[in-house]
Every structure is written in structure tokens, then in C-alpha cells.
Amino acid sequence: MDTHSALYEQGRKRLEELRQLPPRQDKSLQERMLEHGVTRRDFMKWSASVTALLALPLPFSNLVAEAAELADRVPLIWLHLAECTGCSESLVRADTPNLDSLIFDHISLEYHETLMAAAGWQAEENLEHALKTYKGNYLLAVEGAVPTANNGAFLTVGCKGHTGLEIIKEAAEGAAAIISVGTCASFGGVQAAAPNPTGAKGVYEVVDKAVVNLGGCPPSEKNIVGTLMYFIMFGRLPALDMYNRPKWAYGARVHDNCERRGRFDSGEFVEQFGDEGAKQGYCLYKVGCKGPYTYNNCPTERFNHHVSWPVLAGHGCMGCSEPNFWDDMADFEKPLGRQLLHGLDATADTIGAVILGATVVGIGAHAVASLFVGSSKED
Structure with missing residues (x-):
């Protein structure tokens, strides 16, 4: 069996496992598409374009389409640390919804400080509940650098006053995969520029797990969605370069x-x-x-x-x-x-x-x- 055949079989098995899980959204992706005037033809064209983006053969577009429909089976926790929220803006700021934003709406987004309605104690409880309930199965996306000086005291988040350093270490422990969204989360960004008084670092420098780095200030929404889709489809991280960036996105100058x-x-x-x-x-x-x-x-x-x-x-x-x-x-x-x-x-x-x-x-x-x-x- 060649490499592509083995990967296709892995994706097929992964999606079959996801299909056995209960949906976490009250609407299917098809219903969302109908509400926004997105046709099935548009959806298949989008699937083909994502397949090409991921440097996969065209037959994989069927897996991409199925993975998009099953995206609500994968819990996503999105943390904000030392950043400007520009990476989230890159993904959600659109004058009209497109399939990238619809997929992001459809995925099981358990926590996102910018987008969620909850605040204060309720928001803290939502995060704690998600980390406990989906431990070992959730996808962790991190936006922003991690201040480490003075034990992380330069960034405290939420009503309980936890430092960003404490939060990221706890969240990383139970994550199935970790994605650093943007250059700040990937490499420290402007926060880590000399003389870096807060000791800002990239996520990979403070956790003991493999991290996918999506460099860019901000990264393209395609690179964010493509990475999410790859994990949903295969349950693993894509091939990475020396800086842990996906080769399909960062392989050429x-x-x-x-x-x-x-x-x-x-x-x-x-x-x-x-x-x-x-x-x-x-x-x-x-x-x-x-x-x-x-x-x-x-x-x-x-x-x-x-x-x-x-x-x-x-x-x-x-x-x-x-x-x-x-x-x-x-x-x-x-x-x-x-x-x-x-x-x-x-x-x-x-x-x-x-x-x-x-x-x-x-x-x-x-x-x-x-x-x-x-x-x-x-x-």
C-alpha cells in the first residue's frame, strides 16, 4: 500500500469513529449552508480547494467534505494570551459568511473569550468544564505569546487571576493536539522582541507536547482552517518543517x-x-x-x-x-x-x-x- 492509500485509509477510519459520536450542534452543516445560500456545488468546490491546499490528491476531497460535516464532533478550546486578537479577526472578520467561517461556526467551539457570550465566573466554569469533560480529546488552539517572567505574573486572565502560564500548561496537558495560531503563539511575536521584559515565549517553549506553529501576523484564514481540517480528518498533525510549521503552507518562499x-x-x-x-x-x-x-x-x-x-x-x-x-x-x-x-x-x-x-x-x-x-x- 503506497503512502497516499495508507493515509486515505487512516482518514476513512478516523471519520468513521467520529461519526459514532453524537453531534454537539443543533444544526447540521447542510442546514447552515442552506441558511446562507451556500450550495452543495459550492461546498464541493471548497472541498477540492482545501484538498489542493493541503497538497493531497483530488480523491481526498471526499474525506475533506465528510470531515467538514463532522467538525462538530471535535471539541475546540481556543485560548487568548498576550496578543491583539488579530488572528481570530483573520478567521471571522468577513462581510459575508463563507465556508471557512461556516466551518468555524460548525465546529464544537467550547471556549473562545472573544466570541462567547459568557463572562466572569461563568466563563471560568465553561473552561474548567471543557478541560475536564473532553480531556484527551479536545483540540487546543492558542493565540498569543506566553509571558514567563516573574512566574508569568505579567499576564493574568479571568476572575480567578490565573496566569497565562498556568492556564496553558493545564490546557496542554489534556489536549489531543495543540495549534499555535499566529506568530505570537508560535514564536513570541512582538511581545518577545528585545529586550522582552515579560519573558514572552512561544507555546512550544513552555509545554512538553508537539505543537503546530502557524506563523503569520496574522496567518491566513486558509492556513487556520486547513490545519483544523487536517486534524479532524486524520487525528494527527501534518508534516512539519524545522520550525514546526505545516509544510503544505510554509514550504516555499x-x-x-x-x-x-x-x-x-x-x-x-x-x-x-x-x-x-x-x-x-x-x-x-x-x-x-x-x-x-x-x-x-x-x-x-x-x-x-x-x-x-x-x-x-x-x-x-x-x-x-x-x-x-x-x-x-x-x-x-x-x-x-x-x-x-x-x-x-x-x-x-x-x-x-x-x-x-x-x-x-x-x-x-x-x-x-x-x-x-x-x-x-x-x-
Whole structure:
């Protein structure tokens, strides 16, 4: 049996097990779709697109569709720690409901401080009940860094005054899987930027379980939903890169799939924001784009229902899905030059730090050479 056949069989068995569990929603996904005018055809197209997103063969789209319908069998606990709630906004902020948001509505969301109606003692009781009732079976999503200095005293949550550090350790203990949503939860984010007085860390640094890191500030809603769907479908985490990010989402450099890549190859660069090159859609490397150093699927998946992403809108990539981006990628509107970075190579799996050598020096030389090309054209 080849790898795909074995994975398909694993998914089929997992979904059969979920089907034996009672639904936790009063409406089926089909009923929700009818209420919002989403057709079965739209649903199957969505299933096919998620299958492609997860880098799976097309026959797996049947499993994706079934997993979406059974999403309410999987309890989800979503914690907020040191963050801005932008990652949740990425997922739920839409002018009209689409299938991504409907799936999130359909899943058995047991706790989410931003979305739930409960507050105070009732909210605390909801969390405690969910952690106890679904121990060993719930999916834990964490948004925000974990302050660790002074035993976590820089973040206290709820009426009982528990620290974020206490909450995440307790919740992680009974989780079937853990997803760090966004760069803050994944790597500490801006909270962990130097000098980091709160001792902010990524979730993986404070728990003893495997964690999936969805880097991005915020990550695409597709990457969030895709990861949820993968766990529902297979009951396990997807293949990960050296930073525990899903390879299907973070396996290629932003630079390699950028719509401005042709401009880069032609030596056509924006020299300053607002110039003629900016109006013509030239490459943004010289005004600080970090696409050559960043692994993410932003150019292909985009944001806001696939409408746009920062580079298409006219600003360079900030490298926000990379560890320590706030320190390593600054200044955000100037080229990096020669610096020490991790894993700048053909794939995101290169282990160890490398001096920006042939690849980046080549980029810099290419940019410099373009000045002479531009000058000769003007002459």
C-alpha cells in the first residue's frame, strides 16, 4: 500500500469513529449552508480547494467534505494570551459568511473569550468544564505569546487571576493536539522582541507536547482552517518543517511565488514608495521586502477571501511568519543586507544558521546591477 492509500485509509477510519459520536450542534452543516445560500456545488468546490491546499490528491476531497460535516464532533478550546486578537479577526472578520467561517461556526467551539457570550465566573466554569469533560480529546488552539517572567505574573486572565502560564500548561496537558495560531503563539511575536521584559515565549517553549506553529501576523484564514481540517480528518498533525510549521503552507518562499518576481528577475525595482516603479508594480526588494527570507503561502492564498496581500497592495513582505521577525527583519522598509539568518536555502528544512551567502549576495548584486542598467537606459 503506497503512502497516499495508507493515509486515505487512516482518514476513512478516523471519520468513521467520529461519526459514532453524537453531534454537539443543533444544526447540521447542510442546514447552515442552506441558511446562507451556500450550495452543495459550492461546498464541493471548497472541498477540492482545501484538498489542493493541503497538497493531497483530488480523491481526498471526499474525506475533506465528510470531515467538514463532522467538525462538530471535535471539541475546540481556543485560548487568548498576550496578543491583539488579530488572528481570530483573520478567521471571522468577513462581510459575508463563507465556508471557512461556516466551518468555524460548525465546529464544537467550547471556549473562545472573544466570541462567547459568557463572562466572569461563568466563563471560568465553561473552561474548567471543557478541560475536564473532553480531556484527551479536545483540540487546543492558542493565540498569543506566553509571558514567563516573574512566574508569568505579567499576564493574568479571568476572575480567578490565573496566569497565562498556568492556564496553558493545564490546557496542554489534556489536549489531543495543540495549534499555535499566529506568530505570537508560535514564536513570541512582538511581545518577545528585545529586550522582552515579560519573558514572552512561544507555546512550544513552555509545554512538553508537539505543537503546530502557524506563523503569520496574522496567518491566513486558509492556513487556520486547513490545519483544523487536517486534524479532524486524520487525528494527527501534518508534516512539519524545522520550525514546526505545516509544510503544505510554509514550504516555499514568498519570493518564489510573488507576482512581482518577474520584475525582480528583470532588475526592475521600486526605489522609493510612490515613485513611477511603485505605480508600475516593480519589485519591492529595495524598499525592504523580506520575501526572499520568508516561508509562507501569502502570494498564492492571500487574505480577505483571496482578494489581496501586502505585496500586491504595495508594501514589502515583513517576514512576519519567521521566528524573531520583529528583531531579525527590521528595518522593515530597508533591505536586510548581510546578516545572520536561519535556513535561507533552497527549502525551509535547512537546519542551522548560515551567513547570507550566494543567494542573498546574489540578490544584492542583482539589485545593484539594475542601477547601472537603469542608468544606461536613461543615457
